Amino acid sequence: MATEFDLEGLCSSVLPVHGQDALVLSIDGRPFRVGLTPGRATGEVVLEFGEERERVFAVQRGGIHFIHFRGRAHRVEAIDALARARKRAVAESGEESLLAPMPGVVVRVAVEADEEVEAGDLLMVIESMKLQTSIRAPHDGRVAEICLGTGASFEQGATLVRLETRDEDSEAEQAKERER
Amino acid sequence: MRRIESRIDPRGEEFKRFRAANLERVREFRRRQHDARFERRQRDLDRLAHHGKTFVRDRIKQLLDPGTPFLEFSSLAANTEYDGEAKSASVVTGIGIVAGHETIIRADDPSIKGGAWYPLTVKKNVRCLDIAIENRLPVIHICDSAGGFLPLQSELFADRISAGRIFRNQAILSRMDIPQLALVFGHCTAGGAYIPALSDYAVILRGNGGIFLGGPPLVKAATGEIVDADTLGGADLHTRTSGVADYAADSEEEAILLGREIVSTWRQPGKPGLEEDPVAAEAPYYDPEELYGIIPDDIKIQFDMREVIARIVDGSRFHEYQPDYGTTLVCGYARIWGMRVGLIGNNGVLFNDSSLKGAHFIELCNQNRTPIVFLQNITGFMVGREYEARGICKDGAKFIMAQAGSAVPKFTVMVNGSFGAGNYAMCGRAYDGRFVFSWPNHQIGIMGADQAANTLADVKIRQRERAGETLSEDEIEAIRRPVLESFARESSAYYATSHLWDDGIIDPVDTRNALGIALSAAANTPIEEPRYGVMRF
Known part of the structure; x- marks a missing residue:
């Protein structure tokens, strides 16, 4: 599987291919002969690209590489294909019910129906086996329905809150897809 | 592996409230730890100075390789017993690096009752030698003890985990080809004499050092013979005539330097528990300091254990196993300081499905020889007619059976509550985890x-x-x-650690480092084939 990189919004698909005495990368289907040798200074790398040789500086933070090249800094990130595949799946589903993880009682309702919420926002507090649990929004969206009021008791698996994914999110996602 | 997406808002009111409460808890822990480590009566310090003895912690500092970490065990052992007199249970134990070797250091503290062994001193000594056996770590003893604390002798002498177990463990270590060095800086009387005698190497100090089965007063009472300590069991007698010790030294400094040279001659047997190609460690993406704002100020409030995992593991990356099944138990893989681990953490009460998930995941970790870290915040298994009818007892039994039969190294962190049978399933003290560490907010008991x-x-x-x-x-x-x-x-963390139910309270932000040292130590031992008992299906 090719690795995809995001260079400031531009997506490139990179695949190593066999070359004679040099590494050849197929970038978006075109072969390039490349080489990397560490330079003398910290973070310095000598990059060979076809017939060209360039001194670049690179640092890494998490999965993101910051590369200083010809007087400009560039941000390069390997695209997590699995995470992207998952995001597509959520965007398509549109609506989601938040289910009770265990039997218990509603202690507090923190939002109202139709309210816009962001991922991580507190929706409801429930109590079970002497433990209070916060029910939070798994992603941005709109509260479609609050199914239980304060003081109501419920069984495991009961629907507590129904959330709708915001439309513009999936639209933006689809627009990005078309670009690709 | 994907980075955990934190849902914590570090600017939120709740975060600030929790943070204030936890910083106060950590300050209280540090205050108690400083007292146990350093506060002594002036007359005890004067007596040490009079004999030309260095404080126990300075001895350890001199022994260790400069700039390397020392993981101290149970710094607050005995803090709730004996009117608080036996600080750190009168002995300092831990893992440190000496001449490039990971070693267990066990040092008597002569600033408290002449280094006499209380019952919990004995328990702490036995525990550190158990750690040496389980993790194949060489041991350096700094001996300076008056012997057993006589008023409490019945509690420290005759039982299975009593003083005899110290010498038994020394013999087992030697049989396993794991070397021990004794630095005799004070008297080793009666049973204590066996510590240098059972060590493979012994250095004894001229003047302060002495090894004898019976000290001068006991000899006089038993046979009428009048003899001074140096003639009876001093450095020259033992290194020239008796052969009980191997080297004499004129100062503590000389003895420590000689000890370091002895250790440098030992082989480095390698780490069969680690991969051949090490993976570079990566700091967590999320700041471990944020743990203070995640642990609630009230034990009744639930929090997401993924938020804790994100602040312990490399790059905050976590591969979650069965994310949608048995959701009150979080299971998954990550790395800590580049080393592979499986993590099992509580996100609520244990149900039938979460128990089965736990048992299954333990088997997967064993199949793959992956050490397991248990993060305990458990109020117990779910109760009620429906759950009994579904067989919560037999599903809990499977979780316990898998955990007890597991052969990979296990580590437990008491992140918050540990109540009821959940403590058993989640590798409580009784299940022979390699190490158990607790946070200052930890509470434990058979029930709330x-x-x-x-x-x-x-x-x-x-x-x-x-x-x-x-x-x-x-x-x-x-x-x-x-x-x-x-x-x-x-049920407080201080009572628990006082009784050696754990290997010490740690500041939450130190968890990653403590686990790193523990995982590295555990990798000295090859992982055996797992073998489980009968699961009740």
């Missing part, structure tokens, strides 16, 4: 204080009802209050 008080009050009320009487509100309160008070005291 409230539940215990209500249960006992209920029993009393029904007894009286059978006798045709009723209890007044005041009488019920009189039953509940003492139970609440004793449970509150005995």
Whole structure:
């Protein structure tokens, strides 16, 4: 599987291919002969690209590489294909019910129906086996329905809150897809 | 592996409230730890100075390779016992690096009652030698003890995990080809004489050092012979005549330098528990300091254990196993300081499905020879008719069976509560995890204080009802209050660590480093084939 990189919004698909005495990368289907040798200074790398040789500086933070090249800094990130595949799946589903993880009682309702919420926002507090649990929004969206009021008791698996994914999110996602 | 997406808002009111509460808890822990480590009566310090002895922690500092970490065990052992006199249980133990070797250091503290061994001193000594055996770590003893604390001798002498176990463990270590070095900086009397005698190498100090089965007063009483300590068991006698010790030294400094040279001659047997190609460690993406804002100020408030995992593991990356099944137990893989681990953490009460998930995941970790880190915040297994009918007991039994039969190294961090049978399934002290560390907010007990008080009050009320009487509100309160008070005291992290139910309280932000040292130590031992008992299906 090719690795995809995001260079400031531009997506490139990179695949190593066999070359004679040099590494050849197929970038978006075109072969390039490349080489990397560490330079003398910290973070310095000598990059060979076809017939060209360039001194670049690179640092890494998490999965993101910051590369200083010809007087400009560039941000390069390997695209997590699995995470992207998952995001597509959520965007398509549109609506989601938040289910009770265990039997218990509603202690507090923190939002109202139709309210816009962001991922991580507190929706409801429930109590079970002497433990209070916060029910939070798994992603941005709109509260479609609050199914239980304060003081109501419920069984495991009961629907507590129904959330709708915001439309513009999936639209933006689809627009990005078309670009690709 | 994907980075965990944190849902914490570090600017939120709740975060700030929790953070303030946890910083206060950590300050209290640090205050108690500083007292146990350094605060001594002036006359005890004067006596040390008079004999030309260095404080125990300075001895250890001199012994260790400069700039390397020392993971101290149970710094608050015995803090709730013996009127708080036996600070750190009068002995310092831990893992440190000496001449490039990971070693266990066990150093008597002569600034408290001449380094006499209290019952919990013995328990702490045995525990550190158990750690040496389980993790194949060489041991350096710094001997300076008056012997067993006689007023409490019955509690430290005769039982299975009593003083004899120290010498038994020394013999087992030697049989396993794991070397031991004794630096004799004070007297080793009676049983204590066997520590250098059972060590493969022994250095004894001229003047302060002495090894004898019976000291001068006992010899006089037994046979009438009048003899001074140096003639009876000093450095020259033992290194020239008796052969009980191997090297004499004129100063503590000389003895420590000689000890370091001896250790440098030992082989480095390698780490069969680690991969051949190490993976570079990566700091967590999320700041471990944020742990203070995640752990609630009230033990009743639930939090997401993924938020804790994100602040312990490399790059905050976590591959979650069965994310949608048995969701009250979080299971998955990550790396800590580049080393592979499986993590099992509580996100609520254990149900049938979460118990089965736990058992299954433990088997997967064993199949793949992956050490397991248990993050405990457990109130117990779910109760009620429906769950009994579904067989919560047999599913819990499977979790315990898998965990107890597991052969990979296990580590437990008491992140918050540890109540009831959940403690067993989640690798409580009884299950021979390699290390157990606790956070200052930790609480532990057979059940919560409230539940215990209500249960006992209920029993009393029904007894009286059978006798045709009723209890007044005041009488019920009189039953509940003492139970609440004793449970509150005995369920605190300080009581637990005092009794060696763990290997020490740690500051939450140090968890990653403590686990790193523990995982590295555990990798000295090859991982055996797992073998489980019969699972009740």
